[in-house]
Amino acid sequence: MQLTNRSKQVSNKEMTLAEKMYLPAIAQGLAITIKHFFQKKPTIQYPEVKRYLGPIFRGHHVLKRDEEGRERCTACGLCSLACPAEAISMVAAERKKGEENLYREEKYAAVYEINMLRCIFCGLCEEACPKQAVYLRHDRFVPVFTERDQVIYGKDRLVEQLDDRYVRTGSEVRATPTEPTLSRSAT
């Protein structure tokens, strides 16, 4: 049935005499396989060598601190509203006197939990956050867990450590010196 003038017949089931013989097909297949023996292996030895993931990769969540080390999150709840999987929950608290060096605003998240079994890593929380507090790290995965009590990540595992600040850099970042050829160029 012809509906347009752009159709193109691609199927030809008639075999020529050369194609009817089994042996050339086997030899051809073997030749291709043998050719691949001598080509460069695309395999990455994963735990030792880590492939670079682009600067916008959506990995492990992090609750940012500002330049002075104060938590940025004000427990406004936008991230948990934006979460399609309903993975985020939080409890807000008021900042007391003397805690100004801990929390940036008068309100902060006393409890901030992400259920990693629910999280789908869509990145909508990062987009929703009006305080630039929640980020999905591009350089770290959420590790595999084996116990049910490991899946809910509280503030202890989400807030960034002062000696391990997360900076989302531009295209110049490189994760490992031994990155494979197909990955990011040196520019």
Add this chain to the structure above:
Amino acid sequence: MNTVLDISNKNIPGSDVPAQSEGPIQYVNELTTLNLGPTHPATHGIFQNILQMDGEKIVSAEQTVGYIHRAFEKIAERRPFYQITTLTDRMNYCSSPINNMGWLMTVEKLLGITVPKRAQYIRVIMMELARIADHLICNGILGVDTGAFTGFLYLFQERENIYEIYEEVCGARLTTNMGRIGGMERDLSPEAIRKIRAFIKRFPAVMQEFEKMFNRNRIFMDRVVDVGPISAERALSYGFTGPNLRAAGVDYDVRVMNPYSSYEDFEFDIPVGKSGDTYDRFMVRNEEIWQSLRIIEQAIENLPEGSYYADAPEYYLPPKQEVYKNMEALIYHFKIIMGEIDAPAGEVYHAVEGGNGELGFYLISDGGRAPYRLHFRRPCFIYYQAFPEMCKGTTLSDAIVIMSSLNVIAGELDA
């Protein structure tokens, strides 16, 4: 047909007890019930087929669907529009960007947003990359099912490169959540463009090697030619679309018949087959990969300058820097995220040419924050209905090949 087996007769074939009756052994004509699935490595997903086998021949097949039904249509009724993109990721997970874009275009149709040319071209590039990835998997798996594992592995390296492009564009590999209502979430980075260009350059050699291995290979052709044919008439009455219908000889393609997202700007052919058998489906997919590559080449060469998102402040999130300085942007930011902006009432249908066929979104809005009703027209569900007819009279090993050439994907089948 269904003779009752009498054990005391001792006429069971293959039994060591010699037949007591005179004359040749009477073989009992009994049907065997075989459960193919729900978890079976050869079905590539969770579907059950209850096959009635007469020896090696399939007499009848009965399918069960719903093993990974996740009620997406129901969940969508309680979600703001921008969150439903994450549900569409999980339908045809081999080509999630097509699903994302199809859904976003549906919403844009309802809201009346015109997307700028640059965003449309970026979407075309991502959709065609997704189509290539989808067809690579389908044809590679068909090779695996016919006993050729090698081609599959060589192709998977290219699929990996496509996924690396996704990583540069949206930040994820499989569940992409790509694009936003009104455009894309970010512009194509220079690195993404470099990777796309590198892919265009590198991919033809790999594809040619794959085609050299399969297309005219006698061993492969013996296995797939005239296996599971379906006539154009039967295919149309089942509601086939996409590569499986084109294999039957009907050159129906949503991208040509009903262009969306600037597909009218691009030159490409519609490959068609002859009799709709497995070989035709394989060849049509192979040729579609080449056509998709042609479209990507044209799109990346003619990528227009300009904005990558539409001027629709009520639906497209303002940049973060604006949110801090501009009161209006702050209000819109909160309103969009909280789903406070009501969509106009109405109903729209939008279809895109998915990896498998016409992927349609039928959306009814009653003027609220979420759809009143959303229906996905999932091509896999339709193909799967034709499976019993196509595999009747064939052998079990052919049924596996037919199934993988139909490219039924469990996530899309059940949604």
